[in-house]
Amino acid sequence: METTMRGICKMSAGPGWEYRTDLPIPQIGDGQVLMKVHATAVCGTDMHIIAWNEWAAKRMKDLPIVFGHETAGEVVQVGAAVKNLKVGDRISVETHIPCGRCFQCRTGNPHICENMQVFGVSVPGAFAEYAPVPASCAVPLAEGISYEMGSMLEAMGAGVHGVERADVQGKTVLVSGCGPIGLMAIGACRVHGAAKIVACDLFDEKLALAKTMGADITVNSGKEDVIKAVLDATQGHGADAAVDISGSGRAIVAGLRSLRKGGTLVSVGLPDGEIPINLTEDIIYREIVYTGISGRLMFETWDDCMNILRSPGFSLEPVIGGTYPLEDFQKAIDAINAGAPGKMILVP
Template sequence: MSGTMKAIIKHTRGYGAKIETVPIPTIRDNEVLIKVHATSICGTDVHIYTWDEWSQSRVNPPYVFGHEFAGEIVKVGNKVTNLQVGDRVSAETHLVCYSCSQCLNGNYHICKNTKIIGVDTNGCFAEYVALPAVNIWKNPEEMPYDIASIQEPMGNAVHTVLSGDVAGKTVAVIGCGPIGIMAVSVAKACGASQVIALDINEYRLDLAKKMGATTIINSSEADPVQTVLSLTNGDGVDVVCEMSGHPVAMNQGFKMITNGGRFSILSLPTRPVELDITNDIVFKGIQVQGITGRRMFTTWQQVSSLLNSKQVDVKPLITHHFPLDEFEKGFDLMIAGKCGKVVLHP
């Protein structure tokens, strides 16, 4: 398919982005071309947009960014046999090598040579995106495009929560950005006895409550550690899902976890975090896990099942819709923390 399209370009090594007209991508024999119907803004996109230290060291403008989307296949490469024009799809955003030791052991999500769509390659903040067929996830015909577009970040939440057992356990989710809020809903759907959501943003704490939190704690107004201990008969929580990346919040998480608990970290602190490893990890005998991406494609199956069964309803989390041309409004809301998920429509 020839022609041009609108796309949001990270155009400079500085703050912001802009809409430009660029060529529609061409596809290789093993790729598909997708018409994007919905694309959602991720925290990673905000890092790139605001040009923080992480993005300065990682991305190389100018390029199309964005990595969460849903759309319809409009062209397939000559070697693609499992997909066809008209399929409604999303995509796993990790482009992996399939040959390193991690990949050969089935741990594709921690491939040593991973590239990320919209970070290391052109992404989906555009009318069309070209991707390898092996990365494509087929969506049910009845799934709305906006909901389908947030399966990738929901996969992060599912991977974090379900990297161990939560049924009948107490769970604290620290950091109620969109993925943290989805983690609240996943933990509740999967049988957690208590789901405690912690943040300092009242707007997002209210969303967490709507999404299933049994208790919300504003950490700027109450001592989070003492409050959690009082909610758990002094024992502390069985599972902590760390989504904030804030050094103070992370340390509080280690103080509120029970002996033998699980501490799963999805967040990306922007600087080194000082921890009391002796007292908060070793003597407590806890398991600390780093979580990256989604297990390919086990996590996608879990996400799809949770959505299709209606055990998790993400509609309340999608708070804003904008045309692609009005992307700046969406980024302003994300930066201010006055939204859930923001979906753009090319």
């Protein structure tokens, strides 16, 4: 077996990244497997890592590191203590690596572990030919799920978790932000029986895909008034639920004000900094329930994603924005920065 591999590295603190052809193939620990990477999708988080914002600087201490975390591949080597996987298994990866010992882990919430490590952020990830994966975070791919689809499940899970917290069955729901997660969230709303789905974004191309994924009404929030559109769609009452994928302060406030009294807002997208909210008028007097979600329930959300994938009429195909060889990472980044719709996927 060869000893070096190609991969994309964060070399040092500060903006940028490097494509390397001389990286050592990772050595695995007893509880890990070595995954031959078949597809790794580019996430908003990776864009933060490239730009080196406050979020990235706080979490990435151990440099250089291969980043990239939304991935799928094939097990080629298993650690001595691994019992649940074998060579040849096709897997995706839960990126939250819990400690297994803290209060959250011991009370059924490992996805918000107090000592969380994050695959492809605080420990080496998958923009490379091989990646070391904790066996406890590997998720076997059901038959018929391609590696490209597999690489989208982690992001899909964030959208699905958000939609499930919003409890959309029979309800009118607003989905703000029609990037890949938003598009998958819209599809999940449809499968979960939402009565009416309103989607908003700043890009018409993304809104067209939102329709494909099942949105009933699309609103370009750069040109139209989202709150008015939702009120018009609900006889003036407001939506039962809103799921914010955008992380935009403006969209979050518009989401709150689009809700009926007693409605629910779920935040999935991450704002860059603090955002001003009028608690009295927008939340307290109107008895709004506002919650965030972080990643996926381990592993209920993954199961739900697999079921949604199998639902009649649901397809992830429209959400694939493009596939690129690893060395063309810059092209994928350029496409994302240009507002190209869908998920960009790197194939080593």
